[in-house]
Amino acid sequence: MVLNFTNVYSIPVLPKRRDNLNKFSTYIMLTNQNNQLVLQWKHQPSLQRNLKLYEEKHQEFSNLFSHDDKGIDIANFWRKVAFDESQSIADWEPSNKIQLAYEHLASYFEEKCYWAAKDLCKERNANSWEEYLCIARLLVYNPLKLKEILVKYNSQTANVDTYITNTLINHIKYSAEVNRFSRWRLLYKKSDKELIGALKVFGIIEPKISLIIFARKYFKQVYLINKVKNPTRTTGKKWIAPDEEDFSKSAQCYNVEKVLPTAPHEVSANSTKVTAKQIQDWMEICIKALESYPMSILPKFSLDALQLDGFEVKSELQVPEIEWEKISSTEDIREQGFLANQANSILSEQLQSMKLDDQKILLFYYGFGLNQKQLADKLGINQSTISRYLTKSTIKLLEAIAKISQPQQWVKQYVRRWLESDYHAPVYSDLIQAALVSAIKKLVKEEREILQLYYGEQIDEVKIASQLRITLNEIATRLNQAKNNLQEKLMQEINIWMKEYLEKWLSNYSKSLIKLVLKNEAELINKELKLEEKIFLVERYIQNQLY
Structure with a gap:
């Protein structure tokens, strides 16, 4: 309401x-x-x-x-x-x-x-x-x-x-x-981050927050041209109240832009057109939220000035930055995802079970940061051989990760449950849900449309068929095609994550092992070694471990 x-x-x-x-x-x-x-x-x-x-x-x-x-x-x-x-x-x-x-x-x-x-x-x-x-x-x-x-x-x-x-x-x-x-200046000047924080404290939740933020984007554009920059306005009346025409034009812009792939998922998931009255109500809610929330009405320059005077600004009212239009893909999130702690031990076992040459090339390549040509020169091996060894070893380790995550067994059910329960308001801190939002934007227009109608607005298939003027069989075909494409794109993304995870794991593992080996060599005390000497010591260590 x-x-x-x-x-x-x-x-x-x-x-x-x-x-x-x-x-x-x-x-x-x-x-x-x-x-x-x-x-x-x-x-x-x-x-x-x-x-x-x-x-x-x-x-x-x-x-x-x-x-x-x-x-x-x-x-x-x-x-x-x-x-x-x-x-x-x-x-x-x-x-x-x-x-x-x-x-x-x-x-x-x-x-x-x-x-x-x-x-x-x-x-x-x-x-x-x-x-x-x-x-x-x-x-x-x-x-x-x-x-x-x-x-x-x-x-x-x-x-x-x-x-x-x-x-x-x-x-x-x-x-x-x-x-x-001016209350309207307050609304115009505040950042998305400040407004989102104020809306949350005010009791507004997703997906409504994303709808409001998207609406303000176009209201600001219209208000700037029609009121703030209007050459006919009275001097000193820069931030006058908007009128019905401003809200109407804002709604028009919103409805045109919401169907584009660049629109936030929460916005495009609902194909219902907004009205000028709805935009006005949303902007009033924004003003109420900003006026209620101390950290929203506190001018930024005041905090900056306080810090210059030696003040430390720390308050639990500060809101973490939320990029509402972006999908998070940080390394920290990836490491905390479905590739759980057991991957470390399994990858270590797989690496240690490899042949000496395979281990050496992986450790030197990731531990010393050498490219394939440099590594070939140091080891006296053809670059093509280095490339072959790296590819073979990487595939073996990726297969080990795949056995842990087994995405082929759960992706289909995950996509189905997500569409039914979280399609309206995805949890972006969940890497898989964020990937699905990204995947939806890559679907063709017909597939995005059918998902919006069926899962977004929860319209039954008969009404959708009537609205789109197509048969029920075509509705079923489009839904299945859209879900299959989502599953396929999610699998592709998971494969990318596994490769990135493996790259980082190999780098950390190799550098840690090399550091340990060099530290344990007594003759290294107060002595700077050349790269060739370091390679020799690590190679000797690996050989001793195998025999």
Whole structure:
């Protein structure tokens, strides 16, 4: 169900925070219940742990923390920590204690952001409340700006709560009057990584995340031309709200591009056309998610500036980078895949059972990094002989790996289960699922289309036949052909993985063995050997092992 955030509504009530632990470690989360905006407090585990650490290790803080009426005093405590120019850190304190101090203050000032925005709405349009709240939060979550404000604070004239609230009200008024803030600028400027992180915290999951990210790509293009770069716009109105035409054109671009092989799998898996209203709803969800999530509204330059000042920025709110449009193929994933730990012992046994010449050539080729010609010159053997030995030995080892993985026995069932259960939202950390997504993009248009209709939209064969104007037999033929091609392409990919795995295994094994042999030779102490001498020592070692 698409959430509708565009309705006029009253300002939601902010729940009270029970104790000091919550007052200094939670942030406001905007959620939707029954199409009504609701505010909740979201915990930040890293801040909770830091509070408990200081409660245990710092006597002054512990005394303050035990009294719920000492919120202002605790805020002043963190203000002193944040202003500690000596940068002194006790043995028990975290290395990023100043950054955490600013996060505690921002968490505490969340309530002041709410009340400042709400008070302003008494004399202004209540529909601007969300915008006002975001303006205020952008300020308190910017450590550099917050520092500038707190430096000017004079405890003799007002308490810190009153001072911050008045400062936020003035800042919101100024920002709103000169159009310095726009929710649409926030949406336009944030990276895919930041937006994905915010959407996840907001409760959006795949495949909807990929659909939203893809939609924003085309909304940004349309919005840039129609609004931001439009020569007819009023000066100072760069980030004005989009209109129905902007969303309509965005939907048109989305629907044209979604059928191309370059579109993310989650997008192409659903052939239903999106509407302008759907694009608008998705963009509103993005804005809500970004406004709710502190790490999304924190300007990047602030963190950069803090690091220049010696701050260490570490927060559990940081989101791992997600390349939504790419398939991961790192070596770490490959090593953790279906080629499990038993491959090492079986490959070692196979290598050690080979003839002396086969072992030597493999070890020298992979261990010393010599090419075939160099190796032929060193061993006094024809290059063609070297090539033949390498090919024969590699095939033997690949056959050993194939006996472990036995892909021919499980690929067919795996493809069937994946199509039925995970086609909509593949798990890209699973190398085999990522390979299947890549394989689908290489299928012909008719095969991709039949998979999208049958497994993506789960339309039955009779309706598909009617929609495509072909017979049921043709539907069955296309489905079988598409599945067979997926199986074949997956087998091809598995063969590539096995070769790559073997290449890396042989390199690591050979280099480790050579290092061990040379280390164990007593005459090598404080002596640099030539390559020929190293080859001789390794060859002698192999020969001794065989006899």
